[in-house]
Amino acid sequence: MEKESRLLNIGVVGAGPISQAAHFEACRKARNAELYAICDLADDLVTQMAAIHHPHVTYLDYDEMLADPHVEAVIVATADQFHASMASRALAAGKHVLVEKPLGVTVEECEALRKDVQASGLLLQVGTMKRFDPGIAFAHQFIQDEIGQLLALKAWYCDSTYRYIETGNLQPIPVTSAHARRPAGNPKADKRRYYLLGHGSHLVDTARFLGGVIVRVQARLVEKFGAYCWFVATEFADGSVGHLDLTMAVRMDWHEGFQVYGEHGSMIGKTFNPWYLRSSEV
Numbered sequence: 113m114e115k116e117s118r119l120l121n122i123g124v125v126g127a128g129p130i131s132q133a134a135h136f137e138a139c140r141k142a143r144n145a146e147l148y149a150i151c152d153l154a155d156d157l158v159t160q161m162a163a164i165h166h167p168h169v170t171y172l173d174y175d176e177m178l179a180d181p182h183v184e185a186v187i188v189a190t191a192d193q194f195h196a197s198m199a200s201r202a203l204a205a206g207k208h209v210l211v212e213k214p215l216g217v218t219v220e221e222c223e224a225l226r227k228d229v230q231a232s233g234l235l236l237q238v239g240t241m242k243r244f245d246p247g248i249a250f251a252h253q254f255i256q257d258e259i260g261q262l263l264a265l266k267a268w269y270c271d272s273t274y275r276y277i278e279t280g281n282l283q284p285i286p287v288t289s290a291h292a293r294r295p296a297g298n299p300k301a302d303k304r305r306y307y308l309l310g311h312g313s314h315l316v317d318t319a320r321f322l323g324g325v326i327v328r329v330q331a332r333l334v335e336k337f338g339a340y341c342w343f344v345a346t347e348f349a350d351g352s353v354g355h356l357d358l359t360m361a362v363r364m365d366w367h368e369g370f371q372v373y374g375e376h377g378s379m380i381g382k383t384f385n386p387w388y389l390r391s392s393e394v
């Protein structure tokens with residue numbers, strides 16, 4: 113990819129698996145951006161990632177990276193529990209932000225961050241990347257341009273019991289460090305919370321992207337044989353109805369997609385496990 117003459121200098125904080133699989137290369141490949149800085153508290157990780165990706169500078173201290181006037185935007189790729197506060201600090205330092213999903217772990221910290229964004233005049237984007245899946249982007253455009261009024265939307269995100277066999281084969285092996293900072297306790301211990309934040313955030317984002325603002329939800333949860341199934345009745349601002357299905361995990365292949373019924377047409381979408389880097393079929 114040929115680079116443009118004006119490049120956005122990006123500092124990535126968090127050199128863990130998602131930065132290794134996505135953000136470092138995305139910054140390097142983007143024609144309008146530069147991987148300017150890598151920051152992590154784990155010095156061994158920073159050294160290894162710098163050897164592979166050649167940022168201009170590295171930092172072991174987030175505040176030092178934020179004080180660097182050359183950093184124009186920050187990607188926050190740390191654990192969920194750190195997102196809101198680290199995003200807020202980046203805004204306070206005058207940097208645009210791309211923060212990994214989920215935006216935060218409480219409604220209150222997300223609301224506070226919304227105020228920080230509004231006060232800053234800067235851009236903050238959440239790393240719910242399914243909007244950039246060409247199939248889902250097409251579905252969004254079709255709804256905007258052609259479908260007319262919406263009647264109903266169904267969307268499902270059902271993890272597979274074979275997921276870790278599949279992703280274990282597909283994913284590159286991440287470089288790990290004993291010095292990486294993790295949140296206190298075990299955030300995965302509370303499965304309801306963990307599934308809703310980690311996976312439900314993708315489902316809700318797709319539903320909002322296609323159906324618009326959700327004004328009412330009524331969720332039912334069934335837990336059996338170690339599986340969790342949420343059926344969520346939703347109502348959109350335009351009066352259309354929705355049904356969201358978050359199931360962890362189905363005894364079948366990865367099962368994600370959506371159906372939209374509109375005035376002038378309908379759509380069915382099938383989304384693939386993200387590690388296939390394959391567009392949804394719509």
Ligand SMILES: NC(=O)c1ccc[n+]([C@@H]2O[C@H](COP(=O)([O-])OP(=O)(O)OC[C@H]3O[C@@H](n4cnc5c(N)ncnc54)[C@H](O)[C@@H]3O)[C@@H](O)[C@H]2O)c1
Pocket residue numbers: 125126127128129130131151152153154157172173174189190191192194212213214239240241291292293294310
């Ligand atoms: N968009 C997606 O589909 C997707 C996929 C996978 C992960 N994620 C999200 O990405 C985030 C990161 O995931 P991960 O698996 O890479 O996490 P991780 O916890 O394994 O790695 C995060 C890194 O951040 C570093 N870090 C934490 N606090 C820091 C600080 N104050 N200063 C500097 N470095 C700090 C840690 O040392 C660690 O190396 C999570 O929120 C996860 O939900 C999103």
